[in-house]
Every structure is written in C-alpha cells, then in structure tokens.
Amino acid sequence: MLKLWGRPTSGRTQKVLWTLAEIALPFELILASGVMGPKGHVSKGNTPFGLVETEQYRAMNPNGRVPTIDDAGFVLWESNSIVRYLAMQYAPELLYGNDVRIFASASRWLDWENNELLPPQHDMVMHLIRLPEDKRDAQKLEHARLEFIKRLAIMEEQLGRTRYMCSEHFTYGDIAPGLRVHRWRLFNLESPSFPNIDRWYKEITSRPAFNVWTAQPEHHLEG
Ligand SMILES: N[C@@H](CCC(=O)N[C@@H](CS)C(=O)NCC(=O)O)C(=O)O
Numbered sequence: 001m002l003k004l005w006g007r008p009t010s011g012r013t014q015k016v017l018w019t020l021a022e023i024a025l026p027f028e029l030i031l032a033s034g035v036m037g038p039k040g041h042v043s044k045g046n047t048p049f050g051l052v053e054t055e056q057y058r059a060m061n062p063n064g065r066v067p068t069i070d071d072a073g074f075v076l077w078e079s080n081s082i083v084r085y086l087a088m089q090y091a092p093e094l095l096y097g098n099d100v101r102i103f104a105s106a107s108r109w110l111d112w113e114n115n116e117l118l119p120p121q122h123d124m125v126m127h128l129i130r131l132p133e134d135k136r137d138a139q140k141l142e143h144a145r146l147e148f149i150k151r152l153a154i155m156e157e158q159l160g161r162t163r164y165m166c167s168e169h170f171t172y173g174d175i176a177p178g179l180r181v182h183r184w185r186l187f188n189l190e191s192p193s194f195p196n197i198d199r200w201y202k203e204i205t206s207r208p209a210f211n212v213w214t215a216q217p218e219h220h221l222e223g
Helices: 011-023 055-060 079-090 092-096 100-130 138-161 172-187 195-205
Strands: 002-006 027-031 068-071 074-077
Touching: 002 011, 011 079, 011 092, 011 100, 011 172, 055 068, 068 079, 074 079, 079 092, 079 100, 079 172, 092 100, 092 172, 100 138, 100 172, 138 172, 138 195, 172 195
Parallel strands: 002 027
Antiparallel strands: 002 068, 068 074
C-alpha cells in the first residue's frame, strides 16, 4: 500500500491527500513534521510529530520536509511532483483528460500556486494562527492579504475564460489553487468579490474527494 509521510495541516500534504482522494487509492498516512504536532506549532511550546530528522527519513527525503511518498518502493518528494506522478500513474483521464497540453496547463497552475499563492498564504497562517499572539505582526498580515488578493484577481480572470482552471473539466490543476482558496475563505479576511471564483469554488468543494481530507476547518485553522 502507498505510504504518505506528512500532516493534514500542511498545505503541501493536503495537495497529495486531495489527489489521493480523487483517485480513491488506499494509502497509509504517517504523521511527520519538525514544526507541528498534535497540539499545534512548536513556537507555542508544542511537541512536533517528529520523524523527519531520523536517518531513515532523511535517506528518503534529504530535505527533512513533508510530504514524501513510497509507492511500492518508488520514493518521491516535492509535493507538486507527487501530484503529477499520481495523476499520470493512476488517473490520466480523470485528472487531465489524458491530454499532454492539459497536463502542462495543470502543471503550470500547480507551480503557480507554489510560487505565487503559497508565500503570502504562509505569512497569513503564521500571523493569524501559528505564532504566539505576541509574535504576530498585523502589518505583515495586511501585506500578505493584499498580495493574495492580487493573485486571486489572476484566477478570477482565468475562471472567466474557462469553467475550471485549465478547461471545461476538473483537472489536477484545480487542486492546488482550490486548497489555497478554501484556506483563504476560512480565514475570513476582508476581500473584494470574485464571482467567477465563487462559482468555481462551489463546484470543486462539492466533489466528494474534497470532503475526505481538505474540507475540515481544523486542518487549516488549528495550530
Ligand atoms: N517544495 C517542497 C516544500 C516542502 C515543505 O516545505 N513542506 C512543509 C510543510 S507544507 C514542511 O515540511 N514544513 C516543516 C515540517 O512540517 O517539518 C514541497 O512542495 O514538497
């Protein structure tokens, strides 16, 4: 059975969890992290799940980060590469219509999420949730909010052109931005209205796979 090391509070692990739910592949989740544990972030004095600093883990993933998978002896790290591997190996039709150009387009939105949506969202998570209250910085939070909104405007435009991020069909390119938009909405910060994103959000969050691991607010708001 496929093994996944990670934690459900990690956005990058969430991308893999959602993808696994889409393809309905049985797997074992092994909780691992150097910074988060069952009670929350180490900056609040909590104990992390650990494992990532062990020799065995470092032999699989020298970065000591999550997620990592082992699929019948094939070990892979880097969340986006894991999602692309799972899509290609298990569900090319479902996750990119078995079309190389749609694959590339979805791959682009996956990398865009990592490069553009994730950095401001990481700052929001830290300054809203994970840092102890006296270490939170309202200015950094506000800067991150505005930066995130700029990126949402790019998604809004795209979703005015296509029903989903890449085409008229759901693809793995909807998973990563979908996860970030879900988190953003749970934060409940002030935002302009984005009607195309609202329409798309309704569609992606009504997917049964979204509700397996990603919907739960505690995976996004606790820590
Ligand atoms: N580029 C890597 C980054 C991995 C990464 O930084 N993961 C975070 C969680 S989202 C992590 O390992 N944080 C430290 C920890 O939990 O120990 C990927 O996309 O997989």
